[in-house]
Structures are given as C-alpha cells and as structure tokens.
Amino acid sequence: MTGPQTKLDREQFAELFPFHFVVDREMRIIDAGDVLLRICPGITIGSPLANAFSLFLLASPTLHIDREYLIKHKSTLFVFKSSSSDLMLRLQLVILGDPERYIFLGSPWVRNPTELKALHLVLKDFALHDSTVDLLQLVQTTSTSLHDAKQLALRLELNRNELKELVDTANAPILTIDLLGKVRDWNQTTERLTGFSKADAVGKQFVEDFVNEESQQGVRKLLDGSLEGVKNARLEVMLNTRDDRKLLVIFSASPRHDALGKVTAAILVGHDITELDEYRTTLENRVADRTSELSLANAELSRVMRSKDDFLSAMSHELRTPLNAILGLSESLCEGVYGGLTDRQSKSINTIAESGHHLLSLINDLLDIAKIGAGKMDLDWTNSNLEDACKSSMRFISGLASKKKISVSLFTDPIASIIHADQRRLKQILVNLLSNAVKFTPEGGHISLQTRSNPERNAIEISVTDSGIGISNSDIERLFRPFTQLDSKLSRQYAGTGLGLSLVLRLAELHGGSIEVKSELGKGSCFTVSLPWSESKSHFPQAAPAHKDLDISTDQVAAKGPLILLVDDNEINLSTVGDYLRAQDFCVIFARNGLEAIQVVRDRKPQLVLMDIQMPVMDGIDAISILRADPTFASLPILALTSRAMVGDRERCIQAGANDYLSKPVQLKQLTHAILSHFNHLKIK
C-alpha cells in the first residue's frame, strides 16, 4: 500500500513542516525547515545531529543519539533538546530506504506564549494544521479564565469575610438552623448573650438545647414555617443561658435558599429585649401605682368637690336664713303686720327689703355659677315659648326702666317663637342682659330686645341693645370673667357683683349657644345670644290651661283658720313666718326639731306642716319619713321649707314624703299661695 502519489517541492514541504529536518545514515543534518534554522542557530547543514540536539528521556540523563537507537525506537515520540537554546522539539521519525534518510517532522514544545516569545516564534511560524497554536490559545484563555475565577473567588471571599464580620459584630443574635433543627451558625452576639460558644452550639438541637421550655412549641412552629418558605415571621423567645439568666429575644425567621432556590436552612435574626421587658414590667407597675395614686387623688378630689358643694350648700343656708328673716320681716312690716309705719319708717324698711333682694340675687348668682362650675347645673329642657319669655323678662325690668325714663321695645320673630331650652334659665339670661342694659343706660335712653331666626346657622339670635355708656374693645374680653366690673368707678356708680354676664355666658354655653358683644364707648352696646334652634321643630304644643282651681282667694281658706305646724330651729324664722301666717288668719303652732315636730303632729293633728330640713336632734327628712310611715299622716300636706338649694335637695325631700318643696327665703305671699294650693287640692279630692 502506497501513500498519495504527491510530490511536494521543498518550499511546499517547508510550509507544511516549518520545523522539520533530515538526517543521513551518518547522522548528519542534511536539510532543515527555514523557521527551525532561524530560531536555532546551532543547526547547520552538514553538521552532526548529536551536535545540535540531545535526546530527552523521562527519568534518564540525556542520551547521545545514534542510528541504532533511532531505528529501535522509530515509533516513539522523540523529544530533542537543542544544544544551543531552550528549544525542545516534539518529533515523529519517518525513515526512508534508498538513500537512507531519517526525516524528523514536528514542532517546538511550548506551553505558553512566554515560552513562544522566548524562542522568537510567532503564531504564523506554525503550520496551519499544527494544533500547538490551539493548545497555546486554550492554555492562555483557560489561564485567563482561571485568573478571573481566582479574582472572583477572592472577591467572594472578601465579601464573605465582610458579611461574617458584619454578622459577628452586629449587635443582634443571628443564627442559622438547618433542616434537621440543628444549629449551623451562631454569631458572636449570640455567644455573648447566651454564654454558649459557637463551638458549643453548632450541631446541637436548637430548640431542645437552647430554648426555654415555655417557648419551645412556638419556636418549632416558627422554624417549620420558615423552612416552608415563610419570611420574617416574628416571635418572642425565652432562651437558655449558660448562667441561667433570663434572656428574652424577639426573633425574625426567614428561609435560606441554595443556588437552585431550595430552602436549606432558617436564619434567625433577633433583638435582645430582656431589658426592655424588665423596663416594660417596671413601667406597667409604675402605671398601676400611678393609676392607683390617681384613683386616690380622684377620690380625694371628689371628696373635696363634695365638700365644696356641701360648703356652698351650707353657706347658702347660712346666708339665706338671716336673709329670710330680713326679707320676711321687711315684708311683714311693709304690710302692717306689726302695725302702721310712718313714711320714714316705710322708706327705711323698703331700703332694707331692696338690699335684701339684692343680696338674695347675689347669692342666687353665686350658687348658679358654682353649680355650673361643678357640672351640677341640670337644665330642664322643654319646648319654650320665646316670645312669652321675652315679654315676661321685659315686664321684670319695666319698673326700673320706667323710673329712669328709659324707653323699651320688643321685636320678636314669629318664625322663632319656639326654642328648645330651659324656660327658667332662658328667662334668667334675658333678665340679666336686660337688667344690665337698664343699669348702664342713662336716663332717657332706649333699650330694645329683638329675636331673629337664623336658619343658615340653625340658631335663634336674641339681641339686647341699649344706648348706654358702651364698652371699649380692650375691655370686652374681660367682660365675661366672674366678679369683674370694668373699673372701680363703675363699681361705685353701678351696683352689681359682676356675676351677671359671666352667668349669662355659662348658661348660653350650657344650652350649646354663644354670646357676642358689639359696643362703642358712649354710644351703647348690643349683646347677642345665639342658641341652637331648628326651624322644623319650631312648633309649640298647646299649653295646658292654667290651673284655675288653684286660684282660690286667701280669704276662703283663711276664714276656716286651718292649723299649721311650723317647724324650724331658728327663732327669728319662727317668729317672722308665724306672725305673717297668723296675719293671714292661719292658726300656727311651732316645733324646733324633727322629733318635736312628730310629737306635735301626733298630739295636735295640724292640717298642714311647714318643715325645715336642716335641724338639730332630728332633721326634717327623717321626720317626714317617720310621719309618712304612719298611715294616719299619709295624706297630711307637708311642705319642705329649707335654705338648701343644691341639686338633689328637692328630690330628697319629695322622696322622703314631702308634698312640695320651697327654697328659703320664700316670699311670704308665695308661701301663702303654696299653702292655699295644697288645701285646695285636698278640697278637690
């Protein structure tokens, strides 16, 4: 079998085998490739092969090359080392017969571009079929990739170290638990907090070995959830510590994934809340203590408030009792109960009565303000007729106005006739404003009272306008402070306590309303009270007809001379009221405390009892209760007559069995009327 019948000329052969050389039977180089001749100056044509190359063998010294060795090993890969340079050739031998020729084909053995460069070779020196270049390129690119990979590994290592440092220095316990519940990692903070080193912990069961029994169940659930993919689940966990300290940590658990996204572990990041928990407990205790203190303080405050109310009530009683005597006696004197009076005496008595009434109004205002301040002013809400209230209030001040020759006018809005309010307090507002207007309006002036509906604001506006002395802008803001009169000169010139406007404001506010003032010095003022109102509710039920049966003349009853028991511990009151009632043809008997009253009732069987409440030995409430317990006196009219005027007094009296309640000092005529009303009631029955 022969090879392809091709004859290559020397140039073609050299292009295909740029590193070849040919040796004759005497082992002399008789031809060589141009590239080989260029890079290996030790080779010269005609020189012995042994001078140019030595044979490189593994595990042996280099051998001299001779013909027998070549023939014996002709199928071997020969590696020849240049005697004059670092060049090593990997060669295949082809032996030709006639003439005997030894042709060596191959290329330099180079492992990297540096060796290539050292041999002064370029890639083009290699035949295209020679894979040495591919090998070099592969080695080089692999080496470059390896270098990149090493750089990457270095960076990853750096990142890993940074991350580890971060985890270790983080002031938070951070730990990794594997799928079997064993600790895989445990940072320095966890070591510090628990007292267990990472070496102690890694490989141990986290829940069983490091979690307090009371938290174990919760942690198992937390880990199970996390290993199923639940992120950021949180739990307060009580951990065990080496020194059995309490350690409370809030853990946030999240799954850890591998490169394929599979959950491989749970990462727990915690926050030590032991101190916080202790602080919380302390705080809770403090809050409890403070709450208790506050409760005590509140109780004390309530007690003080009750004391204040009691004080006000007592003061009211103490003030009204002598006032009752003053007014009663004045009224009796004026009506000639004690005989006729001279003009001078009559004038003096009138002055006493006026002063007494002023004092009474002062006490009433004070009591009202105190009640509002204590939140004890209860309004008696009804659908009130505003026009009636206006007219009545105008009548109240008409006498005074007339004396000062002040003209008064009333303008009422027919649409705003009905208002939901406390009729008595509404009238109190109007009377106060009108009285003020009269007080500060000079003789010959003018006062008007006007009501207006304001559907847009759902309000009724009640304005009292006067042509009085007026108020400066700077003074208006002080106007509604209690006990404030704008200057001392005014105090002397105009009687008053300075309580009126303060009371008006508070009463308006109690109704959910407000007050507005417009004034100009020397020209007059206009006070406008706005009260809530709804046009749709502006209707007024037909008023019940007046109780005409009450309208019985005093003479009719008095003529019969009914027996009245007057019970009071105050001798002046007994004398004043007793004298007056006798003057009205009543028979009057007395008792000075509740116990005595019960005895007198049983002995004398009076037809009506006027019972004081606050008395020594036995008070009026107890006395009424005892009398009512006796069927004989179940229908006996008992009128409670007391200086107490606080909220609840009336109810207490009625509850005890009183038929009615009159607050001292009562007008004696009013008392007579009340007595007659009860007799008339009995008569109708």
Add this chain to the structure above:
Amino acid sequence: MINKSIEDLVTINFGADKWEAIKAKAGIKVEAFVSNESYPDEMTYGLVGAATEVLGLSVSQVLFAFGEFWVLHTANKGYGDLLKSAGRTMPEFLDYLPLFHTRVALIFPNLKPPRFECSDRHPDRITMHYFSPRPGLSAVVSGMLSGVAKLYETPAEITQTQFKDKGADHDEFLVCWGDSIKK
C-alpha cells in the same frame, strides 16, 4: 468578553461605585464577569444602555471605548504575549485575525465569536470584513482596530465603509496606515 471589558473599563476609569450603579441599573446580579464565559447578549446590551446613562456618553462612544479598552487593557493583560505573537506588526496581526477567531470558535463554541475576513491587502491599507449575528456592535470593532493600532504603535485611520444596520450583509472597515494616511 465585552462584559468583562465593560466592567474593567468602568472600574478602572470611573470607580467601582459607578460599576455597581451600572449593574444595578441594568438589573444584573453577576458579582464579576469571567473572561471566555458565555453570558446572554441581553446582558451586554443592558450594560451598554446603563453605562450610557451613568457615564453620560453616547452608545457608539461607549462601544468604541470598550473595544479599544479591551485590546489595550483586558486582552493585553490576559493575552499579552499571545496577542503579540499573532503578528510582529499591525498588518501581520490583522492578517492573522480571521484565523485567530476561527481557533477561538473551535475552542469556545459557546462564545459564538464573530468572523473576520481580510481583503485588498496593500502595504499601507487593508480591508477588514466583520460578520456577526449580534447587531449594533460595529463600534466595538472600530474601537478594537484602533486599539490594535495603538498596541503596535502604528498610527492608523479606521473608517467603516459598509454598514450592516444600513442594509449591507456585513460591516466593513478600511484600515489605513503609513503613506495612505499622509495622502
């Protein structure tokens, strides 16, 4: 290869923080690129787009810079002697370029390297033909040819004479040096 070049160029010339900003903008989570590793083409286009925004350069400026930088820094650093062994002069190197890419394609078939061909060889100019399925990267080739000229310290002019994105079947570059520049 380009990705690695972009990373090196940005990191060396603009700082690691700009590189992180570009990666973040392009939505790339690769920690660092490895030469001769195959990455999706979209990643390269994303990086180029992000780099234009972060560095305030046009796309062709960025690509040219990457090409030049790759030859002078990335390839020179990793393949220095091998690169130089491809030719003793710039013309020799350019002449060897087609074979070089053929060998790369055989060694790393996943890289899908472009194909180069040379024509019109003259003592002072040569025409390089660039075939690539990847559109829009001809500026990288310009940059690389410029980089080769600088590597061999041979003043040269590179002119793109045919454009694939204008309808031609491939891009073509005329590289001139020596007397052809003087003319």
